[in-house]
Amino acid sequence: MAGADDSMDVPETDELTPPNRTLMGPGPSDVHPRVLRAMSTPLVGHLDPSFVEIMDEVQELLRYTFRTDNRWTIPVSGTGSAAMEAAIGNVVEPGDTMLVPTNGYFGGRMASMARRAGGEVVEVDAPWGEPLDPAQVSDALAEHDPDVFGFVHAETSTGVLQPNVPELTAAAHDHDALVIADTVTSIGGVELRVDEWDVDVAYAGPQKCLSCPPGASPLTLSDDAMDKVLSREEDPRSWYLDLSLLEGYWGDERAYHHTAPITNVYAIREALRLVAEEGIEERWERHERLAGALKAGVEGMGLEMNAPDEYWLPSLNAVRVPDGIDDGEVCGELLERYDLEIASGLGDLDGEIFRIGCMGHSARPQNVIYAVTALGDVLESMGADVDPGAGVTATRGALE
Numbered sequence: 001m002a003g004a005d006d007s008m009d010v011p012e013t014d015e016l017t018p019p020n021r022t023l024m025g026p027g028p029s030d031v032h033p034r035v036l037r038a039m040s041t042p043l044v045g046h047l048d049p050s051f052v053e054i055m056d057e058v059q060e061l062l063r064y065t066f067r068t069d070n071r072w073t074i075p076v077s078g079t080g081s082a083a084m085e086a087a088i089g090n091v092v093e094p095g096d097t098m099l100v101p102t103n104g105y106f107g108g109r110m111a112s113m114a115r116r117a118g119g120e121v122v123e124v125d126a127p128w129g130e131p132l133d134p135a136q137v138s139d140a141l142a143e144h145d146p147d148v149f150g151f152v153h154a155e156t157s158t159g160v161l162q163p164n165v166p167e168l169t170a171a172a173h174d175h176d177a178l179v180i181a182d183t184v185t186s187i188g189g190v191e192l193r194v195d196e197w198d199v200d201v202a203y204a205g206p207q208k209c210l211s212c213p214p215g216a217s218p219l220t221l222s223d224d225a226m227d228k229v230l231s232r233e234e235d236p237r238s239w240y241l242d243l244s245l246l247e248g249y250w251g252d253e254r255a256y257h258h259t260a261p262i263t264n265v266y267a268i269r270e271a272l273r274l275v276a277e278e279g280i281e282e283r284w285e286r287h288e289r290l291a292g293a294l295k296a297g298v299e300g301m302g303l304e305m306n307a308p309d310e311y312w313l314p315s316l317n318a319v320r321v322p323d324g325i326d327d328g329e330v331c332g333e334l335l336e337r338y339d340l341e342i343a344s345g346l347g348d349l350d351g352e353i354f355r356i357g358c359m360g361h362s363a364r365p366q367n368v369i370y371a372v373t374a375l376g377d378v379l380e381s382m383g384a385d386v387d388p389g390a391g392v393t394a395t396r397g398a399l400e
């Protein structure tokens with residue numbers, strides 16, 4: 001029958017030429033050219049002996065980067081939220097109680113996922129823009145006796161780095177709760193020690209401080225956490241993210257479960273090789289130094305950071321929007337005039353902060369000077385009370 005198909009036009013499109021942006025928002029960050037090259041190498045099958053070797057290498061590199069000996073360390077197929085849902089959806093069983101924080105966007109996402117897993121959610125309060133107070137976490141643990149405690153190590157929505165992690169995990173373990181940490185914006189960017197800090201489960205993302213495109217996301221679980229997962233009475237609600245099934249593929253058996261995103265596994269392997277080459281501690285130090293120069297620049301031009309130094313997050317700098325300035329317009333102008341991506345605030349900090357990432361391959365002197373120069377120029381042209389020259393001078397001084 002000559003129908004709709006015949007009359008449908010062939011869509012006319014041009015070859016893909018995306019704009020050449022400098023990515024300094026909350027992620028993705030600029031991808032290292034070596035990672036892009038790894039992604040253009042030929043596919044092999046997901047059970048090819050050569051790929052099995054690549055899987056082993058990725059797992060070893062992930063352990064190095066997480067600072068863990070956990071056998072259960074894999075890249076989950078999907079973005080950071082897939083690793084997050086794999087963590088929460090497997091560890092939280094129906095009827096379990098999970099304690100989550102209220103101090104940012106991603107604590108809220110933890111709560112949604114825990115509810116979908118059949119868990120009951122209780123909260124420990126802290127305002128957006130502040131870290132959790134260990135004493136309040138202890139009180140909440142005593143009051144609610146949760147099975148699982150989740151916290152966000154690096155809150156990308158607020159630019160807050162959670163200090164005192166060993167204190168939080170010790171308190172949770174005193175109450176027999178397992179600890180799930182969101183390390184999406186900390187892995188490979190700020191100090192993170194899964195084993196030494198006694199974190200039971202940590203999930204992360206590749207497109208923040210690892211400077212890798214999204215698609216395969218780090219996850220690690222201790223034996224204790226995995227024991228809970230493997231002795232569940234009820235299957236997790238997701239088949240795709242069921243860790244007891246994924247064990248067949250990433251464990252010793254190497255049996256088909258789903259087709260691994262081969263190209264993304266190549267990518268994260270190369271991104272993690274870059275971490276190992278640089279050295280994990282050197283990499284944390286570089287982020288602190290480069291983000292420190294960025295911070296010096298924004299403060300030097302007359303702007304204010306949202307977080308005090310004690311819990312400043314180098315990989316995501318929350319900067320107060322100056323009076324009378326529309327944050328969305330500034331972000332739009334930076335993109336238009338400078339091909340530079342930064343982000344505005346969300347949730348309780350909507351309209352109040354800029355979020356400037358300093359992650360992975362984007363954490364370089366030329367990027368930092370560029371961002372400070374561009375931000376100063378755009379703000380000045382909009383009539384903000386800033387001194388762009390003083391900002392650039394401060395950044396340059398900090399980089400010397």
Ligand SMILES: *Cc1c(COP(=O)(O)O)cnc(C)c1O
Pocket residue numbers: 027079080081082084106152154155156157182184185205214
């Ligand atoms: C980006 C991010 C996520 C979610 O990762 P996606 O890759 O966007 O799914 C979770 N937690 C934090 C803290 C993040 O910054």
